Amino acid sequence: MPQREMPLPTVLEPRGRTIGEEERAAVLRVLDSAVLCGAFGTETRALEAEMAALYGRSGAVSSSSGTAAVHLAVAAAGVGPGDEVITTPISDFGTVAPVLAQGARVVFADVRPEDGNLDPDAVEAAITPRTRAVIAVHLFGGAADAGRLREICDRHGLLLIEDCAQAWLGEDDSGRLLGTVGDIACFSLQQYKHITAGDGGLCIADDPELTRRMRLFMDKGWDRAEGRIHRTMGLNYRMTELVAAVARVQLTRVADVVRVRRERAGRLARALDGLGLSAAARMPERRAGHAWWVMPLLVDDNSRWAKGLQEVGVPALPGYLERPLYANPALSGHPPGLCPRAETLIDRTLLVLQWNEAYTEDDVDRIARALGEVGAG
Ligand SMILES: *Cc1c(COP(=O)(O)O)cnc(C)c1O
Numbered sequence: 443m444p445q446r447e448m449p450l451p452t453v454l455e456p457r458g459r460t461i462g463e464e465e466r467a468a469v470l471r472v473l474d475s476a477v478l479c480g481a482f483g484t485e486t487r488a489l490e491a492e493m494a495a496l497y498g499r500s501g502a503v504s505s506s507s508g509t510a511a512v513h514l515a516v517a518a519a520g521v522g523p524g525d526e527v528i529t530t531p532i533s534d535f536g537t538v539a540p541v542l543a544q545g546a547r548v549v550f551a552d553v554r555p556e557d558g559n560l561d562p563d564a565v566e567a568a569i570t571p572r573t574r575a576v577i578a579v580h581l582f583g584g585a586a587d588a589g590r591l592r593e594i595c596d597r598h599g600l601l602l603i604e605d606c607a608q609a610w611l612g613e614d615d616s617g618r619l620l621g622t623v624g625d626i627a628c629f630s631l632q633q634y635k636h637i638t639a640g641d642g643g644l645c646i647a648d649d650p651e652l653t654r655r656m657r658l659f660m661d662k663g664w665d666r667a668e669g670r671i672h673r674t675m676g677l678n679y680r681m682t683e684l685v686a687a688v689a690r691v692q693l694t695r696v697a698d699v700v701r702v703r704r705e706r707a708g709r710l711a712r713a714l715d716g717l718g719l720s721a722a723a724r725m726p727e728r729r730a731g732h733a734w735w736v737m738p739l740l741v742d743d744n745s746r747w748a749k750g751l752q753e754v755g756v757p758a759l760p761g762y763l764e765r766p767l768y769a770n771p772a773l774s775g776h777p778p779g780l781c782p783r784a785e786t787l788i789d790r791t792l793l794v795l796q797w798n799e800a801y802t803e804d805d806v807d808r809i810a811r812a813l814g815e816v817g818a819g
Contacts (some may be wrong), residue, residue: 447808449755451800453634458800460637460695461688467685478683480504481661486685490644490694493629497621499646501653504681504689505660508607508630510534510641512577514679515626518647518655519575519601528568529577530560531784536630536768537579537605546574550768552781557726558738558762558792559586561783565729566594575601580609580620582762582794583733584726588614588623589628601625610636611700613731620733627651629687636699636735637692639685702799703734706806710737715812722817723747723793737795738762739813744793750816756809757796761788 472478472485472545480486505511521527529537531550538548551564565576572734576595578586588604593686595602604624606612612620621627629635631642643790647653655674663676679719681689689786711729714720724740732810741747742752744760755777766784768776779785 447755450756450757450805450809452796453638458798459797460692461646462701464691464694465688468691469684472683476817480538480680480686481666483683484684485683486681487794489681489686489690489693492690493644496644496693497619497627497646499622499627500648501646501650503645503653503656503660504686505643505645505679506537506681507533507641507679508632508635508643509539510629510660510679511628512536512603512605512643513540513543513677514643514645514659515603516544516575517659517675518545518626518652519603521546524814525574526570526571526572527575527577528556528565528573529575530579530581531768531781531788532578532581532763532787533605533615534559534766535767535772536607537577538773541577542773543549547572547737548768548773549573549779550776552752552783553787554782555787555791556740557581557584557728559584559785560591562587562590562594564580565591566598568594569594569598569600569794572751573598573600575603576598577603577605578624579605579607580612580733582726582738583612583735584728584738585609585612585614585620585731588620592623594752599639602687603628605634607635608735609694609733610735612733615728615730625649625780626656631692632782636703636733637689637696639688639692642681642685642689643679646684676776698798700733703797704732705807706799707732707734707737707797709803710808711808713807714813717810717817719810719813719817723813732737734797736762737797739793739795739803740791740793741793744790747793747813749810750819751795754812754815756812759794761792762794763788
């Protein structure tokens with residue numbers, strides 16, 4: 443058995459994150475100002491403007507988490523009791539919790555076997571008169587078919603929400619930024635994402651009315667320019683100034699983070715080709731604009747691969763989730779077998795490796811060798 447080498451960098455240590463002197467200075471700037479709450483400072487508003495500019499959309503609204511960001515989007519879409527929202531069974535719970543919080547029903551559509559992203563035909567088949575919105579998740583940083591989902595949503599009068607928590611600066615086949623096709627796109631700044639401020643969320647949109655509703659929902663339904671009047675139901679989902687100040691710096695780093703992740707992914711692809719492994723451990727076919735939040739591979743038996751990789755110090759998860767979202771106790775009423783392609787991915791074919799811009803070329807070669815050993819065993 444090969445010797446255990448230096449562990450790969452992870453997002454839970456300085457060498458696996460991009461937090462530096464500028465973030466430190468940003469935090470101190472806010473502390474020195476004594477204004478830490480986003481309602482009264484300048485950082486959260488500046489972050490929103492910078493996020494809107496980065497994506498070329500007219501508005502952005504900050505919030506306390508990616509889950510809160512999805513909640514802003516779902517609330518702005520007018521989703522309430524009796525409504526249905528269609529989404530994928532392979533995602534973070536933060537994609538669906540806001541729908542449940544609104545008293546609405548989550549309807550799960552099956553995914554494409556090749557990348558775990560929503561199958562647009564399955565989405566269209568799941569539409570009923572109660573459907574209000576579709577939430578497309580760009581899983582692992584790879585593009586869902588937002589173009590076709592947009593067309594389906596337009597035809598049925600539905601709002602399209604893009605969950606880009608794993609897809610910072612990802613692009614589709616035509617080079618279009620993920621998060622620019624839906625009515626609203628949501629992002630997360632949680633510890634494990636491409637960039638982080640600990641926790642935090644951002645929504646972007648072009649429609650000023652959607653932006654206005656999101657901002658109201660984020661701050662107790664209170665338009666602070668108007669007086670102490672609560673126009674709509676709203677929670678306190680405000681981002682703090684400390685978080686926003688860090689996030690502003692992290693936003694300047696995200697292009698580099700994604701660029702290096704892409705370079706390293708390209709190196710892995712070449713190494714797998716060289717080892718004759720690209721059929722046994724298949725990387726996503728759509729690679730050009732992939733944001734590589736993690737490295738998803740398709741294999742024959744994900745438990746065997748994960749175990750073999752872990753034994754040589756390469757962190758790997760079989761299936762990403764232990765079970766599809768609908769099989770969790772918090773979401774009762776969905777029969778097993780509801781989305782068979784998602785279940786096959788989770789139970790058998792999907793293997794997820796951590797991926798990090800701090801991986802060196804040597805790290806990538808080592809991961810490839812480890813895959814080679816498991817593939818041969
Ligand atoms: C992380 C994540 C969320 C939730 O974000 P938090 O900031 O952890 O609340 C939602 N959707 C997806 C796809 C995610 O990966």
